[in-house]
Amino acid sequence: MVRFPFPILKTLLPLCVVVGVFAIVATAARTNVVHQPPTESGRVAVETDPVVTQVDRLFARKWADAGVTPANPVDDLAILRRLSQVLHGTVPSLEEIRLFEADAGPRRIERWVQRMLEDRRFSDYFARRLARVYVGADEGQFVVFRRDRFWAWLGEQLQTNRPYDEVVREMISERGLWTGEPEVNFITAAVNEGNVDVNKLAGRTVRAFLGQRIDCAQCHNHPFAEWKQGQFEGLAACFGKVSLSAVGVEDNRKKPYTVQDRVTLKDREVAAGVPFHEEWMPADGTERQRLAAWVTHPENRRFERAIVNRVWGLMFGKAWIEPVDDLPDPGESRSSDDLLDVLGADFREHHCDLKRLVATVAATHAFRLSSEHVDFESPEKALLIEETWAAFPLTRLRPEQIIGAMLQASSIKTIDQNSHWVRRAFRFFQELNFVKEYGDLGDNELAEHSGTIPQALLRMNGEFAKDRSEGSPFTAAGRIAGMSPTADGCLDLCFLVCLTRHPTAEEVVQFLPQLEKSRGNERKDVVEDIFWTLYNSAEFSWGH
Amino acid sequence: MTIHSVSRRDFLRVSAATLGLSFAVPGLGVRAAEARGAERQKSFLTIWLAGGPSQLETWDPHPGTDIGGEVQAIKTTIPDVQIADLYPQTAEQLHHVSVIRSLVSKEGDHERAAYMLHTGYRPEPTLVHPSIGAIASHEMPDSKIEIPQFVSLGNSPFPPRGGFLGDKLDAYRVFNPGQSGQNLRPNVDNDRQGRRLKNLEVVSQSFRRGRGVRLDQTLHQHTVEAALKMMTSEQLKAFQVDDEPAAFRDAYGRESFGTGCLVARRLLEVGVRSIEVSLNGFDSHANNHVAHVNRAKELDPALATLFKDLSDRDLLQSTVVLVIGEFGRTPKINPLKGRDHWPTGFSCLIGGGGLRSGAVLGATDPKGEKAAPEDPIEVANLYATVLKTLGIDYTKEIITPIGRPMKYCDGTPIEQLLN
Numbered sequence: 019m020v021r022f023p024f025p026i027l028k029t030l031l032p033l034c035v036v037v038g039v040f041a042i043v044a045t046a047a048r049t050n051v052v053h054q055p056p057t058e059s060g061r062v063a064v065e066t067d068p069v070v071t072q073v074d075r076l077f078a079r080k081w082a083d084a085g086v087t088p089a090n091p092v093d094d095l096a097i098l099r100r101l102s103q104v105l106h107g108t109v110p111s112l113e114e115i116r117l118f119e120a121d122a123g124p125r126r127i128e129r130w131v132q133r134m135l136e137d138r139r140f141s142d143y144f145a146r147r148l149a150r151v152y153v154g155a156d157e158g159q160f161v162v163f164r165r166d167r168f169w170a171w172l173g174e175q176l177q178t179n180r181p182y183d184e185v186v187r188e189m190i191s192e193r194g195l196w197t198g199e200p201e202v203n204f205i206t207a208a209v210n211e212g213n214v215d216v217n218k219l220a221g222r223t224v225r226a227f228l229g230q231r232i233d234c235a236q237c238h239n240h241p242f243a244e245w246k247q248g249q250f251e252g253l254a255a256c257f258g259k260v261s262l263s264a265v266g267v268e269d270n271r272k273k274p275y276t277v278q279d280r281v282t283l284k285d286r287e288v289a290a291g292v293p294f295h296e297e298w299m300p301a302d303g304t305e306r307q308r309l310a311a312w313v314t315h316p317e318n319r320r321f322e323r324a325i326v327n328r329v330w331g332l333m334f335g336k337a338w339i340e341p342v343d344d345l346p347d348p349g350e351s352r353s354s355d356d357l358l359d360v361l362g363a364d365f366r367e368h369h370c371d372l373k374r375l376v377a378t379v380a381a382t383h384a385f386r387l388s389s390e391h392v393d394f395e396s397p398e399k400a401l402l403i404e405e406t407w408a409a410f411p412l413t414r415l416r417p418e419q420i421i422g423a424m425l426q427a428s429s430i431k432t433i434d435q436n437s438h439w440v441r442r443a444f445r446f447f448q449e450l451n452f453v454k455e456y457g458d459l460g461d462n463e464l465a466e467h468s469g470t471i472p473q474a475l476l477r478m479n480g481e482f483a484k485d486r487s488e489g490s491p492f493t494a495a496g497r498i499a500g501m502s503p504t505a506d507g508c509l510d511l512c513f514l515v516c517l518t519r520h521p522t523a524e525e526v527v528q529f530l531p532q533l534e535k536s537r538g539n540e541r542k543d544v545v546e547d548i549f550w551t552l553y554n555s556a557e558f559s560w561g562h
Numbered sequence: 563m564t565i566h567s568v569s570r571r572d573f574l575r576v577s578a579a580t581l582g583l584s585f586a587v588p589g590l591g592v593r594a595a596e597a598r599g600a601e602r603q604k605s606f607l608t609i610w611l612a613g614g615p616s617q618l619e620t621w622d623p624h625p626g627t628d629i630g631g632e633v634q635a636i637k638t639t640i641p642d643v644q645i646a647d648l649y650p651q652t653a654e655q656l657h658h659v660s661v662i663r664s665l666v667s668k669e670g671d672h673e674r675a676a677y678m679l680h681t682g683y684r685p686e687p688t689l690v691h692p693s694i695g696a697i698a699s700h701e702m703p704d705s706k707i708e709i710p711q712f713v714s715l716g717n718s719p720f721p722p723r724g725g726f727l728g729d730k731l732d733a734y735r736v737f738n739p740g741q742s743g744q745n746l747r748p749n750v751d752n753d754r755q756g757r758r759l760k761n762l763e764v765v766s767q768s769f770r771r772g773r774g775v776r777l778d779q780t781l782h783q784h785t786v787e788a789a790l791k792m793m794t795s796e797q798l799k800a801f802q803v804d805d806e807p808a809a810f811r812d813a814y815g816r817e818s819f820g821t822g823c824l825v826a827r828r829l830l831e832v833g834v835r836s837i838e839v840s841l842n843g844f845d846s847h848a849n850n851h852v853a854h855v856n857r858a859k860e861l862d863p864a865l866a867t868l869f870k871d872l873s874d875r876d877l878l879q880s881t882v883v884l885v886i887g888e889f890g891r892t893p894k895i896n897p898l899k900g901r902d903h904w905p906t907g908f909s910c911l912i913g914g915g916g917l918r919s920g921a922v923l924g925a926t927d928p929k930g931e932k933a934a935p936e937d938p939i940e941v942a943n944l945y946a947t948v949l950k951t952l953g954i955d956y957t958k959e960i961i962t963p964i965g966r967p968m969k970y971c972d973g974t975p976i977e978q979l980l981n
Contacts, residue, residue, distance in 0.1 A: 154687075159671075211671055231964075394772055395772070395774045397775050412780060455744075457732060468730060468780060468781040471710060471789045473785065474785040475746065475789045475793070479746065479749060524768060525764055525768060528760075528764040555765045557768075562773070
């Protein structure tokens with residue numbers, strides 16, 4: 019068992035590693051992205067794609083059946099904000115907003131989606147969101163589990179758009195060191211007290227990749243699903259030969275996998291097995307390779323349905339089916355009335371292309387609806403609107419999204435891979451601290467969460483909000499206060515950088531006189547107050 | 563309640579406070595201070611020894627044996643019960659509580675064991691169980707309390723959580739006890755704070771349009787209002803210790819932990835339902851003895867003073883006090899003179915709230931050969947005892963967000979501890 023007796027070393031070592039890796043990667047990753055509106059890439063043209071039409075029809079039928087009218091489409095700037103939040107974990111910079119507003123070309127949103135998907139911020143951010151599903155949110159065992167390496171690896175797979183089934187197969191079956199082959203951290207995340215917890219791996223594999231909860235079958239037959247304890251044991255046995263050594267994760271062919279029988283209390287050997295469709299499991303390869311092939315088998319529809327539901331959840335802040343990892347069994351054949359089937363079929367057809375899936379969801383009518391709806395004024399009708407997705411859901415943003423938005427809003431320029439690495443390192447550490455204080459959502463991040471009092475206090479009185487709204491020459495607040503020639507121009511900029519919208523008439527009435535009255539340094543104070551106000555609004559910390 | 567009325571009221575309160583009017587208001591909740599003894603609503607106080615304290619260097623010493631290490635045993639105010647000589651002051655107050663020496667669990671990893679010892683359940687991948695403190699706050703709310711009902715004092719790596727009862731029941735964290743909690747003061751003067759709140763009202767109105775019902779469900783406004791209420795509450799004084807006599811502060815110890823225990827007593831007086839004070843540094847894989855000597859320097863005076871203080875103020879009858887960590891430490895001393903993790907046969911102190919005091923439950927093998935202690939006690943049974951004593955139906959089933967019914971606690975109360 020690996021133990022580090024010195025707590026200080028335990029704290030500092032990972033930190034040094036993170037800083038070092040960050041500096042190297044940051045320097046290497048600076049690329050020249052021209053700050054111009056995106057052009058047609060032609061890689062995927064999703065708005066006119068048949069799958070988008072199919073999804074839109076599915077929703078149209080759903081709304082007609084329920085007798086509800088969908089919300090109005092939301093304006094393009096709001097979509098830009100939505101996309102920035104779900105794809106980059108931040109909000110659009112003023113630089114981007116200006117470019118976007120000036121872009122008069124056709125299919126503007128579609129081109130911008132493409133560009134955002136190519137942006138390194140997408141692969142970095144999405145990797146972190148998905149990593150939670152694959153390696154959990156726990157700290158994990160020191161040394162053998164390297165979350166930073168896993169993030170970097172997964173980000174690279176997303177950046178190069180490797181087919182998702184290949185990525186999953188590697189996580190399940192790869193051998194090697196947690197540093198050199200970071201995908202094996204999928205395995206080592208389940209190391210507890212020096213031992214590989216095969217039950218945890220079996221449960222996580224089925225939940226993460228097939229969207230089903232088999233965990234309870236570890237101890238008993240599932241009361242209402244078809245899972246049996248024996249099936250769980252077979253799955254766990256697929257990981258039974260995994261061993262850890264100086265060369266990392268290995269499959270030790272000679273090691274038999276045994277469990278203690280609950281009746282006879284004797285050890286009995288269990289063979290690798292799967293709970294259904296054994297014919298999808300090839301005869302050759304290691305147990306893990308065979309399991310990986312079975313999980314991602316082209317006919318295993320649970321695989322595509324699980325990732326579709328997950329991506330839908332990440333983009334809407336709410337999964338299509340909740341809980342996100344407990345989906346009903348798929349029907350006999352694919353149905354055009356089943357969203358997961360429609361998107362899943364397209365996903366398979368296009369070689370498990372994750373970016374295409376994201377772009378497709380972003381192109382749907384449902385994604386572009388407003389979160390406002392007349393029926394949200396009435397408690398009786400609100401539920402139906404919510405259940406039928408007739409308006410965009412209102413969901414709590416992740417702490418990373420909130421601090422990401424604050425950091426971006428406090429800078430005029432885009433903070434991305436072209437920013438100076440010091441600035442990006444600053445973002446990195448601010449984010450870690452903020453998440454710690456705001457409270458992490460743990461593994462079940464897509465479950466519904468309400469806000470808490472410490473969060474409200476942190477937003478109102480915390481150092482983060484203070485620093486990010488301070489009117490210094492280095493912050494957006496300071497620069498806007500100092501350089502806007504007119505009061506209404508100044509107000510407009512504040513709203514654009516914080517909320518990605520222009521102020522309403524009522525807001526102009528409230529704020530403009532404050533700016534007009536202010537002289538000299540007072541204007542800085544007024545702008546700080548406006549930033550504070552906007553940071554503390556529900557609009558800022560809830561996805562909408 | 564609309565933001566309009568609230569922010570205006572709070573704005574007035576902010577102004578009133580600056581005019582010195584706050585001193586005209588009676589101090590720490592009159593109501594809570596009245597009731598005493600068994601009449602009082604019960605509370606739950608955990609002293610959390612983070613890292614896993616050694617049973618052998620605390621409440622279950624075996625001096626003179628191969629496993630005993632360097633400590634000696636001293637007599638206590640419970641007849642025939644001895645504890646490690648690192649705790650002379652606690653020994654004088656031990657009659658207020660009982661000693662359990664045979665706790666068993668299956669979790670030997672810090673994070674997992676901290677979960678187990680906070681909730682009574684082993685970690686599960688699809689569900690987060692609420693900590694016992696969260697259950698107590700949830701089951702026994704008090705509308706007169708303007709500060710959080712569940713407070714964690716100190717910098718514990720794994721603070722107790724609300725789990726499936728909701729994030730609102732996560733413990734409110736005070737990292738530096740004695741200073742008012744973090745983020746409680748506005749960053750600007752009252753004029754500007756007033757202006758900011760007025761601004762917020764207007765922006766909130768714009769966002770409300772077309773989202774009324776949904777927005778209410780998010781509790782965003784509610785938490786902002788509760789936060790503002792808390793920022794101006796008189797009860798916040800309970801977090802500070804400036805008005806405590808110097809002798810008292812010395813007796814508890816002026817370090818973070820001792821101050822935390824004193825703050826805990828003040829919070830109990832206000833009526834806060836659940837409190838955890840944590841002391842880090844028990845993970846003694848190397849130089850176990852030295853580590854425990856150092857920890858005892860803070861823990862002994864604080865604990866002894868706390869027991870006595872609660873008893874003197876007649877608060878012990880209404881407060882279940884539990885002194886515990888995530889596991890114990892191995893009987894065998896390793897080559898680095900340390901002890902490793904040991905989840906079978908570890909100790910805790912428990913008392914108050916009407917529980918029996920002066921009892922000793924279970925025993926460990928003085929030779930350290932047998933892993934299992936005599937009369938092993940499961941963690942779930944410990945917490946069934948705590949919940950029952952607090953007056954909470956520990957068998958109550960909650961339908962969790964994943965639709966699975968789950969009992970608050972899956973144990974049975976320990977008869978020997980119930981009066």
